[in-house]
Amino acid sequence: MDEPMELxxxxxxxxxxxxxxxxxxxxxxxxxxxSDLRRSGATSDLKDLVSDGELYHSEKELSGYLxxxxxxxxxxKLISDADYPNNLLDAVNPINLFYSIGDWQLCSCAKKVSIIxxxxxxxxxxxxxxxxxxxxxxxxxxxxxxxxxxxxxxxHEAAMHYGGRTIGVIGTPILDYYxxxxxxxxxxxxxxxxxxxxxxxxxxxxxxxxxxxxFFPERNATMSAIADATVIIEASxxxxxxxxxxxxxxxxxxxxxxxxxxxxxxxxxxxxxxxKGAVRVKSPSDILSYFS
Numbered sequence: 157m158d159e160p161m162e163l164x165x166x167x168x169x170x171x172x173x174x175x176x177x178x179x180x181x182x183x184x185x186x187x188x189x190x191s192d193l194r195r196s197g198a199t200s201d202l203k204d205l206v207s208d209g210e211l212y213h214s215e216k217e218l219s220g221y222l223x224x225x226x227x228x229x230x231x232x233k234l235i236s237d238a239d240y241p242n243n244l245l246d247a248v249n250p251i252n253l254f255y256s257i258g259d260w261q262l263c264s265c266a267k268k269v270s271i272i273x274x275x276x277x278x279x280x281x282x283x284x285x286x287x288x289x290x291x292x293x294x295x296x297x298x299x300x301x302x303x304x305x306x307x308x309x310x311x312h313e314a315a316m317h318y319g320g321r322t323i324g325v326i327g328t329p330i331l332d333y334y335x336x337x338x339x340x341x342x343x344x345x346x347x348x349x350x351x352x353x354x355x356x357x358x359x360x361x362x363x364x365x366x367x368x369x370x371f372f373p374e375r376n377a378t379m380s381a382i383a384d385a386t387v388i389i390e391a392s393x394x395x396x397x398x399x400x401x402x403x404x405x406x407x408x409x410x411x412x413x414x415x416x417x418x419x420x421x422x423x424x425x426x427x428x429x430x431x432k433g434a435v436r437v438k439s440p441s442d443i444l445s446y447f448s
Contacts, residue, residue: 169232169234170215170218170219170232171203171211171215172201172202172203172232172234172253173218173232173253173255174211174214174215174218175202175203175205175206175210175211175214176190176202176252176253176356177214177217177218177356177357177358177359178206178210178211178213178214178358179202179205179206180356180358180359181210181214181358181359181362185356185359187249187251187354187374188248188249190249190251190252191248191249191250191252193205194235194250194252200236202252202253214358217358218357218358221329221331221357221358221361222331224331225331226257226331226343226346227331229257229258229346230255230256230257230330230331231255231256231257231260232253232254232255233253233254233255233256233260234252234253235250235251235252235253239260239261239263239264241263241264241382243263243381243382243383243384244378244381244382245381246381246407246408246409247377247378247380247381247403247407248377248403248406249374249377250381251354251378253354254352254353254354255329255330255352255353255354255357256330256350256351256352256353257330257346257347257350257351258345258346258347258348258349258350258351259321259349259350260350262298262321262323262349262350263323263350263382265298265321267295267296267297267298267384267447268297268298268300268323268382268383268384269292269297269298269299269300269383269384269385269386269387269443270299270300270301270379270380270382270383270385270386270387270400271285271288271289271292271299271300271301271307271308271311271386271387271389272301272302272307272308272311272376272379272386272387272388272389272397272400273285273306273307273308273388273389273390273391273395273397274306274307274389274390274391274392274395274397275304275305275306275307275308276305276306277306277307277310277389277390278390280416281306281307281389281390281416282306282307282310284389284390284414284416285307285310285311285314285389286310286314288387288389288414288440288443289310289311289314289315289318289320290314290318291440291444292315292320292440292443293314293315293318293319293320294318295444297320298320298321298322298323299311299312299314299315299320299321299322299323300322300323300324300325300379300382300383301322301323301324301325301379302324302325302326302327302372302375302376302379303324303325303326303334303338303341303342303345304334304335304338305335305338307389307390309338309341312324312341312345313341316344316345316348316349321349321350322345322349322350323345323349323350323351323352323382324342324345324346324349324350324351324352325352325353325375325378325379325382326342326351326352326353326355326375327353327355327371327372327374327375328353328355328360328368328371329353329355329356329357329360329361330351330352330353330355330357331357332357332360352378352382354374354375354378355368355371355375372396373396373399376396376399376400376403377399377400377403379400380400380403380404380407380409381403381407381409383404383409384409384410384447385404385409385410385411385412385443385446385447386400386401386404386409386410386411386412387412387413387414387437387443388401388411388412388413388414388417389414390414390416390417391417391425392423392425393423393424393425395425398425398429401425401429401434405429405432405433405434410435410446411429411433411434411435412434412435412437412442412443412446413426413429413430413434413435413436413437414437415436415437415438418430418436
C-alpha cells in the first residue's frame with residue numbers, strides 16, 4: 157500500500173488536520189461537536205479520537221486534495237497555536253482548526269471591519285460599498301468579507317485597488333471556489349493577502365451540495381468574530397447577511413447599518429437590529445469615530 161504523500165508542513169499539524177477531517181466524516185460531526193469536545197477537556201489531541209485506519213485514510217485523501225495548485229501554500233492553524241486570534245474565542249463555537257493561505261498576521265491587525273451585503277446588490281449599493289471601502293482603507297482598516305457575489309466582491313476588489321489589505325473567509329474548502337467566477341479574485345486574495353477556511357474538505361466532497369449550505373452561515377459567525385465590527389451595505393429581510401448581524405451582536409461586536417437600508421420601503425430588519433444595539437450610519441465618520 158502506498159504511503160500518504162508528505163506535505164510541506166509540520167508532521168504533527170498534518171496529522172491533526174487528518175484527524176479533524178476524519179472526525180468530520182462521522183455523521184454527528186458539527187462545529188458544536190468539536191467545541192463541546194474542547195470544553196469537556198476530553199482531549200486536546202484529535203488523533204486520540206480516531207482509529208489508525210481512519211487517520212491513515214484521511215491523511216491520504218487530504219494529501220491528494222492539497223496536491224493541486226495552491227496546495228503547497230496551505231497552512232494549518234490550530235486553536236492551541238500562540239497566534240490563534242483571541243477574537244475567535246468569542247464565537248459560540250470557536251473553530252478548532254483552520255486552513256489558510258497568505259499573511260496570517262492580518263488577523264492580529266488593530267482595525268478590522270467586515271463589509272457584507274446582498275449578493276444581488278443594487279447599483280447604488282455597489283457604489284456605497286466601493287466608496288466606504290476606499291475610506292476605510294485610507295484610514296488603515298483591514299477589510300474582511302466572504303468572496304461571494306455582490307457586496308463581498310466589490311469590498312475585496314476596492315480594498316486591493318486602493319492599496320489596502322483584505323481577508324477572505326470562505327464557506328467552501330480552502331482550494332474550492334464559490335461562486336466559480338470569483339476564482340481569479342480568490343486567488344489574488346490568497347496570493348497577496350489572506351484566505352481562510354474552516355470547512356472540512358473531505359466531508360464537503362463526500363455529501364450533496366445542499367447539505368454543504370450550512371457551512372456558509374457558520375463562516376459568517378467566524379467572519380464576525382475575526383472582525384472588530386461589521387458593516388451592512390444592503391440586505392433583505394431574508395438575507396443571509398442577517399446571520400452575521402446576529403452573531404456580531406451576540407459576540408459583542410459593533411454592528412453598523414448604512415442609512416439607506418432604513419430608507420427602503422417595507423424593510424423591517426434594520427429597525428429590529430437598531431433596537432438590539434446596531435448603529436445607523438449616515439456618514440463614514442460614524443464608523444471612524446467609534447474606532448478613534
